[in-house]
Amino acid sequence: xxxxxxxxxxxxxxxxxxxxxxxxxxxxxxxxxxxxxxxxxxxxxxxxxxxxxxxxxxxxxxxxxxxxxxxxxxxxxxxxxxxxxxxxxxxxxxxxxxxxxxxxxxxxxxxxxxxxxxxxxxxxxxxxxxxxxxxxxxxxxxxxxxxxxxxxxxxxxxxxxxxxxxxxxxxxxxxxxxxxxxxxxxxxxxxxxxxxxxxx
Amino acid sequence: xxxxxxxxxxxxxxxxxxxxxxxxxxxxxxxxxxxxxxxxxxxxxxxxxxxxxxxxxxxxxxxxxxxxxxxxxxxxxxxxxxxxxxxxxxxxxxxxxxxxxxxxxxxxxxxxxxxxxxxxxxxxxxxxxxxxxxxxxxxxxxxxxxxxxxxxxxxxxxxxxxxxxxxxxxxxxxxxxxxxxxxxxxxxxxxxxxxxxxxx
DNA sequence: TAGTGGATAGAGCGCTCGTTCTACTGCTGC
DNA sequence: GCAGCAGTAGAACGAGCGCTCTATCCACTA
Numbered sequence: 001x002x003x004x005x006x007x008x009x010x011x012x013x014x015x016x017x018x019x020x021x022x023x024x025x026x027x028x029x030x031x032x033x034x035x036x037x038x039x040x041x042x043x044x045x046x047x048x049x050x051x052x053x054x055x056x057x058x059x060x061x062x063x064x065x066x067x068x069x070x071x072x073x074x075x076x077x078x079x080x081x082x083x084x085x086x087x088x089x090x091x092x093x094x095x096x097x098x099x100x101x102x103x104x105x106x107x108x109x110x111x112x113x114x115x116x117x118x119x120x121x122x123x124x125x126x127x128x129x130x131x132x133x134x135x136x137x138x139x140x141x142x143x144x145x146x147x148x149x150x151x152x153x154x155x156x157x158x159x160x161x162x163x164x165x166x167x168x169x170x171x172x173x174x175x176x177x178x179x180x181x182x183x184x185x186x187x188x189x190x191x192x193x194x195x196x197x198x199x200x
Numbered sequence: 201x202x203x204x205x206x207x208x209x210x211x212x213x214x215x216x217x218x219x220x221x222x223x224x225x226x227x228x229x230x231x232x233x234x235x236x237x238x239x240x241x242x243x244x245x246x247x248x249x250x251x252x253x254x255x256x257x258x259x260x261x262x263x264x265x266x267x268x269x270x271x272x273x274x275x276x277x278x279x280x281x282x283x284x285x286x287x288x289x290x291x292x293x294x295x296x297x298x299x300x301x302x303x304x305x306x307x308x309x310x311x312x313x314x315x316x317x318x319x320x321x322x323x324x325x326x327x328x329x330x331x332x333x334x335x336x337x338x339x340x341x342x343x344x345x346x347x348x349x350x351x352x353x354x355x356x357x358x359x360x361x362x363x364x365x366x367x368x369x370x371x372x373x374x375x376x377x378x379x380x381x382x383x384x385x386x387x388x389x390x391x392x393x394x395x396x397x398x399x400x
Numbered sequence: 401t402a403g404t405g406g407a408t409a410g411a412g413c414g415c416t417c418g419t420t421c422t423a424c425t426g427c428t429g430c
Numbered sequence: 431g432c433a434g435c436a437g438t439a440g441a442a443c444g445a446g447c448g449c450t451c452t453a454t455c456c457a458c459t460a
Contacts, residue, residue, distance in 0.1 A: 017407075033322040035235030039448060049409050054449070056407090061448065110324060117375060118321035122233040124310060124378045134379050164376070165369065165392040168385050172372030175317060176364070178324045179334050185368050192365040196396050217437075239418060249439050254419075256437090261418065 018056045020046040025068035026075075031111045033118040034065055034130075065119065066133045072115025073137035079104065080144055090152035091194035094145070094166055098190035101174055102183040110178045114171055142167050154200050162200065166193055218256045220246040225268035226275075231311045233318040234265055234330075265319065266333045272315025273337035279304065280344055290352035291394035294345070294366055298390035301374055302383040310378045314371055342367050354400050362400065366393055 015023070024046035028037040039061055043053050057064040083097030104112055120134035146163035150156050169189050176185035215223070224246035228237040239261055243253050257264040283297030304312055320334035346363035350356050369389050376385035 031324070032326065033233060033235065033318075035233065036322050038446080040446090049407095050449085051409050051451095052407065113321075116379075118233075118318075120379050121313075121318035121321065121375070122236050124231070126232065131379065138376060138379055161388045162392070164385050164388045165373070168372035168376055168389050169365065169369040170372065171375050172368035172370065173365070175321070175371050176338060176368055179316075179320050179331065179338055185364050188361045188364045189368050192362070192396055195399065196392055199395065199399065238416080240416090249437095250419085251421095251439050252437065 017046070017048050017052050021048050021053055021056060021064070022067050022071050025064050026072040026115060027112070029065060029068055029119050030072055030113060030115045031118075034061075034122050039064075062127065062129060066129050069116055069119060069130065069133040069137060073133075073140065076115055076137070077140060077144065080141055084144065084148045088152075090149050090154065091197040093148065094197060095190035095194040097166075098170060098173065098186045098193065101170060102177065102186035102190075105174065105177055105186070106183055110181050113174050113178050117171060117175070138167065149197065154197075158200050162197060165196070169193055217246070217248050217252050221248050221253055221256060221264070222267050222271045225264050226272040226315060227312070229265060229268055229319050230272055230313060230315045231318075234261075234322050239264075262327065262329060266329050269316055269319060269330065269333040269337060273333075273340065276315055276337070277340060277344065280341055284344065284348045288352075290349050290354065291397040293348065294397060295390035295394040297366075298370060298373065298386045298393065301370060302377065302386035302390075305374065305377055305386070306383055310381050313374050313378050317371060317375070338367065349397065354397075358400050362397060365396070369393055 021042060025037070025042045028042060028045065039053060040050065042064070043050050046053075053064065054060070057067070079100055080097055083100050084093045086096045087093050116134045116137045119130060123130040123134075125131070142160075142163045144163075145166050146156075146160045149159035149162055154162065169192070170186075173185040173189035177183060221242060225237070225242045228242060228245065239253060240250065242264070243250050253264065254260070257267070279300055280297055283300050284293045286296045287293050316334045316337050319330060323330040323334075325331070342360075342363045344363075345366050346356075346360045349359035349362055354362065369392070370386075373385040373389035377383060
């Protein structure tokens, strides 16, 4: 079947097959982790077949997972950048990130959270490739926040430490939001993080 | 084989079979999540057999998982209580919790983290029983911190919100610690949380 | 028209999973 | 002595997993 690119039941069918597979994998792994996500389900969600999956990812599920983590990480980077660039006040900018996350979560029924958390927790100490990909993602986000805070005049060392806590708090608050199906933890975190940053 | 209670290759063989099974399940699920943890592996680690597992948990893996979550949650409650009661200064007490977590993590090679995070993330929106058990655990911890802060003279409403952020930050920092195999995020979180609390 | 190779397609392999089932052991009350 | 029962033991089942394999389709080149 061949479906010209614009005809399909899948929302992003216009993208090429490889991209659709990565997107589907990223979404599923973000929502339920690595082990609970089957390759056949990924292929079905992507509107692709098993043959295509193994054609593009001969390394199998793990290779696909690493790619999916990178893809999701980039999406979250974009969200952070949007929040951080939303205003001149660095405290308010970080708070905006928390609010954006809360909104994304609510809009997806508490499904679309941090793209690496669920998968990373399954693999700590068990898969160097996946742990490294997760570490790179977190490091990249931390750097992004640190640079933004430093640009606002906060001493570089303080900015780096603050960025670490900002990320910790955002990640943890997101977990709490998802488990309790409530925006509250991220809303509260937004206020407290802003207050903490203003103290510098 | 019978093994009088004191003879066995397993560290906690003196406990009864049911307890050993729950402990083994809690440890494995804490380290690698629910899906990656097989029932046969749980039985082997507990020094029990499949028959015993299904004898005590006729509801199967999910019933066992809920019990394991409760068990792990109680252990973490004990850790929090120890930290919170370590000093009169509420800010310092919360910081001590973070330090205790960092130490536990390091001592276990970044394996023994929050007992519910990994499993909870796999099941959000997919299993009411497990999500509820996770929510209860987080709520219990939050309450514990809130009461401690209120007892130190912080207004009740502020204490409740602060407790929420404390938990968010601890959970997130722990994730960062495990992924990066470093105590740094929790050490930094300890300082920042103390500072935030002192502002009230 | 024939040839080439990236991409698609899905049947089927071996394996492991959670679960079920039957048999056995050892204690307790009669 | 033995019935009854909680607990132990592990073989076996069906389902589903990740993955392999062969066949086919379709542009593009010559």
